[in-house]
Amino acid sequence: MVESDLQVLFDSDRIQQRVFELARNISRDYAGGSLHLVGVLRGAYPFTRDLSKSLLIPHTVDFISVASYGDGTESSGEIQLRRKLGHPVKGRDVLIVDDIIDTGTTLSWLVDHVQPLAPRSIRTCCLLDKPARRQFPVSTNYLGFPIDDLFVVGYGLDYQEKYRELPYISWVSPRTVVT
Ligand code: IMP
Numbered sequence: 410m411v412e413s414d415l416q417v418l419f420d421s422d423r424i425q426q427r428v429f430e431l432a433r434n435i436s437r438d439y440a441g442g443s444l445h446l447v448g449v450l451r452g453a454y455p456f457t458r459d460l461s462k463s464l465l466i467p468h469t470v471d472f473i474s475v476a477s478y479g480d481g482t483e484s485s486g487e488i489q490l491r492r493k494l495g496h497p498v499k500g501r502d503v504l505i506v507d508d509i510i511d512t513g514t515t516l517s518w519l520v521d522h523v524q525p526l527a528p529r530s531i532r533t534c535c536l537l538d539k540p541a542r543r544q545f546p547v548s549t550n551y552l553g554f555p556i557d558d559l560f561v562v563g564y565g566l567d568y569q570e571k572y573r574e575l576p577y578i579s580w581v582s583p584r585t586v587v588t
């Protein structure tokens with residue numbers, strides 16, 4: 410795949426504007442609370458960083474790493490915990506921050522993982538959502554953009570570990586995706 414096969418879906422300005430709007434809503438909803446962001450590595454790293462920078466209220470940030478995808482564009486369906494949480498979440502208002510909901514496997518696994526750790530509340534914030542692909546009945550409390558059933562890269566999202574560093578989100582034309 411070469412860069413010319415990438416079609417820009419959301420440019421950097423559009424992403425930053427939407428992150429700013431989400432941060433404003435989250436700041437309003439959690440004012441006076443005990444907000445604790447849990448970013449999902451590696452895909453949600455840029456989103457978590459930008460969201461944290463834009464929040465107007467005190468909060469803490471941690472990361473968890475899980476894997477469900479092989480090298481292709483389809484989920485293996487099984488989640489593996491690669492890096493556990495670094496800080497206790499007991500009594501905290503946990504906001505799980507992920508890059509994209511596809512089948513919903515990852516997000517529902519994460520909520521089930523955090524729930525027994527006795528947070529005060531759990532909500533989710535995802536930058537992108539592909540509702541057409543859903544297999545688990547999960548939705549997100551805060552959403553950046555709904556998208557069609559496209560494979561996307563950039564702003565943390567990868568195809569075979571490439572393109573995470575792009576400041577924009579592109580979709581990959583199907584003929585160039587080799588699974
Ligand atoms: P789910 O468990 O099927 O909902 O998949 C969620 C995870 O799959 C995301 O956190 C991404 O890491 C990955 N993923 C799903 N769709 C895409 C995509 O279009 N591009 C890159 N990664 C994706």
Ligand code: MG
Pocket residue numbers: 449450451452453507508509
């Ligand atoms: Mg991910």
